[in-house]
Amino acid sequence: MKLKDSGVLAIACREIGRMVSRPLYGLSMILAPLFCYIFFTTLMKEGLPQELPAGVVDEDNSSVSRNILRNLDAYQQTAIVRQYSSFADAREAMQRGEIYGFFHIPRGLEHDASSQNQPQIAIYTNSTYLIPSSLLYRDMKTMAVMASAGVGRQVLIARGAGEDQAMGFLQPIKMDMHALGNPYLNYSVYLSNTLLPAILVLLVLMITCFSIHTEGKDGTAAQWMDMAGGSVLKAVSGKLLPQTLLFSLMALVYLVILYCILGFPHENGIWPMALASFLLILSSQGFAVFIASAIPSLRWSLSLCTLWGVLSIPISGFSFPVMGMPDALQALSYLFPLRYYFLIYVDQALNGIQFFYSAWFYVALVLFMLMPLTDIWLLKKTAYKYTYLE
Numbered sequence: 001m002k003l004k005d006s007g008v009l010a011i012a013c014r015e016i017g018r019m020v021s022r023p024l025y026g027l028s029m030i031l032a033p034l035f036c037y038i039f040f041t042t043l044m045k046e047g048l049p050q051e052l053p054a055g056v057v058d059e060d061n062s063s064v065s066r067n068i069l070r071n072l073d074a075y076q077q078t079a080i081v082r083q084y085s086s087f088a089d090a091r092e093a094m095q096r097g098e099i100y101g102f103f104h105i106p107r108g109l110e111h112d113a114s115s116q117n118q119p120q121i122a123i124y125t126n127s128t129y130l131i132p133s134s135l136l137y138r139d140m141k142t143m144a145v146m147a148s149a150g151v152g153r154q155v156l157i158a159r160g161a162g163e164d165q166a167m168g169f170l171q172p173i174k175m176d177m178h179a180l181g182n183p184y185l186n187y188s189v190y191l192s193n194t195l196l197p198a199i200l201v202l203l204v205l206m207i208t209c210f211s212i213h214t215e216g217k218d219g220t221a222a223q224w225m226d227m228a229g230g231s232v233l234k235a236v237s238g239k240l241l242p243q244t245l246l247f248s249l250m251a252l253v254y255l256v257i258l259y260c261i262l263g264f265p266h267e268n269g270i271w272p273m274a275l276a277s278f279l280l281i282l283s284s285q286g287f288a289v290f291i292a293s294a295i296p297s298l299r300w301s302l303s304l305c306t307l308w309g310v311l312s313i314p315i316s317g318f319s320f321p322v323m324g325m326p327d328a329l330q331a332l333s334y335l336f337p338l339r340y341y342f343l344i345y346v347d348q349a350l351n352g353i354q355f356f357y358s359a360w361f362y363v364a365l366v367l368f369m370l371m372p373l374t375d376i377w378l379l380k381k382t383a384y385k386y387t388y389l390e
Contacts, residue, residue: 007227007228007229007234007238008228008234008237008238008241009238010227010238011224011227011228011234011235011237011238011239011241012238012239012241012242014224014227014238015211015238015239015241015242015243016242018211018214019242019243024210025207028203028206028207029203029207029243029246029247029250030246030250032199032203033199033200033203033250033253033254034250034253036196036199037196037253037254037257040188040191040192040195040196041188041192041257041258041262049077049131049132049135049187050076050077051076051077051078051079052077052078052079052100052132052135052136053079053081053098053099053100054072054078054079054080054081054099054100054101054102054103054136054140055080055081055082055083055084055090055093055094055098055099055101055102055103056069056072056080056082056083056084056090056102056103056104056105057083057084057085057086057087057089057090057102057103057104057105058083058105059104059105059106059107060105060106060107060108060109062109064109065105065109068103068105068143069083069103069105071143072103072139072140072143075139075143077135077136077139078135078136078139078140080103081098081099082098082099084102087104090102090104090124091124094124094126095126097126100125100126100129100132100133100136101123101124101125101126101133101136101137101140102124103121103122103123103140103143104121104122104123104124105121106119106120106121106122109121121144123137123140123141123144125137125140131187188262188264189264189265190318191318192258192264193258193264193318193345193349194313194316194318194338194341194342194345195313195318196254196258197251197254197277197280197338197341198309198312198313198316198338200247200250200251200254200280200281201280201281201284201309201312201337201338202306202309202310202312203247204243204247204281204284204285204288205284205287205288205305205306205308205309206288206302206305206306206309207243208240208243208284208285208288208289208292208305209288209291209292209298209301209302209305210298210302211239211243212236212239212288212289212292212379213292213296213297213298213301213302214298215383216296216298216382216383217298221382221383221384222383222384224239224383225380225383225384230380232376232377232379232380233376235379235380236289236372236376236379240285240289243285244281244282244285247281248277248278248281251274251277251278251280251281252274252277254277255270255273255274255277259273259349264349265349265350266348266349267348267349267350267351267352268348268349268352268355272344272348272349272355272358273344273345273348273349275362276341276344276345276348276361276362276365277341279362279365279366279369280337280338280341280365282365282366282368282369283337283340283365283366283367283368283369284309284337284368285369286368286369286370286371286372287305287308287337287368287371288305289371289372289376290371290372290374290375290376291304291305291308292305292379293372293375293376293377293378293379294375294378296378296382308336311336312336312337312338312339313338315329315332315333315336315339316333316336316338316339316341316342317333317339317342317343318342322339334364337364337365337368340361340362340364340365341361341365343358343361344358344361344362347361
């Protein structure tokens with residue numbers, strides 16, 4: 001067979017033609033990632049949700065209660081949209097989704113506070129909305145603590161204590177907190193750096209598996225292998241080469257968006273993360289080829305790759321710490337390439353430690369890339385001897 005009709009480059013050109021002929025490839029490899037990049041980065045462009053609607057039930061209607069509500073409304077994340085006359089009205093509004101929570105100030109707050117009778121302020125949030133309710137609860141609890149401290153300060157001063165004595169009694173230890181990796185407490189820094197690669201990994205797994213099994217479904221698997229001279233490694237390498245280049249370009253796009261345009265923390269520069277992104281794509285392709293070789297069915301192998309890609313998001317450790325998971329899930333987490341990418345991100349982008357200490361995580365991604373060597377020969381066997389399984 002002539003050189004121009006065989007070999008890796010010829011198979012790559014053939015694959016480009018197949019990709020161009022099917023709009024699915026352009027949609028999944030270009031449009032879908034770009035849409036997700038734009039959607040998630042603009043969705044969280046403020047860093048944290050702002051002006052979350054909240055309600056109040058002020059049964060005391062005193063100067064103290066009004067001062068508490070003014071201070072609560074001054075928080076950037078909390079917006080008091082309405083004052084309700086009763087607890088029942090506020091609860092119904094929260095159930096309808098009009099507010100995420102409400103602040104309940106009981107009758108006699110000012111009198112009980114000045115008399116040191118320990119009045120109780122109730123906080124109600126709708127935990128169905130996890131993030132809004134958590135942020136509102138934090139603001140409301142902070143305001144309740146500050147109100148209690150303010151009343152206590154006035155009582156101490158009225159009894160003759162000095163300003164420093166009163167504050168020393170109310171806050172004997174002053175906390176000075178610094179968020180090292182994410183000093184702006186920006187949710188986009190926390191989520192986008194792993195969510196965007198996770199979406200790309202899911203697409204890589206699906207497209208890789210789909211492109212391999214469509215050869216059998218279209219009846220062109222034998223032709224594909226013949227172009228490679230019977231070498232399954234050449235066949236797979238030529239098929240994945242255009243996909244690797246295009247997915248690497250899409251990875252570079254999100255790196256530029258996150259680190260160059262949005263200015264997210266990247267202590268060791270963009271290149272360690274660029275290398276990690278490239279290896280993440282190769283490792284995802286390797287895993288997909290491993291599954292496609294072992295399972296000669298588009299439906300089942302594609303379902304497994306999709307499941308693996310979706311599970312990698314919660315189990316990689318960025319949404320819930322791996323150390324807090326059961327032992328079985330902790331062990332399982334290291335079977336996902338995204339887990340190692342997340343560890344590289346923490347070490348290189350957030351903490352800025354030396355590259356040497358993250359070398360094992362890069363090696364782990366390379367090992368995922370080499371997984372097909374264990375069963376890739378099954379692809380050749382399927383191409384020539386077996387009927388494609390629907």
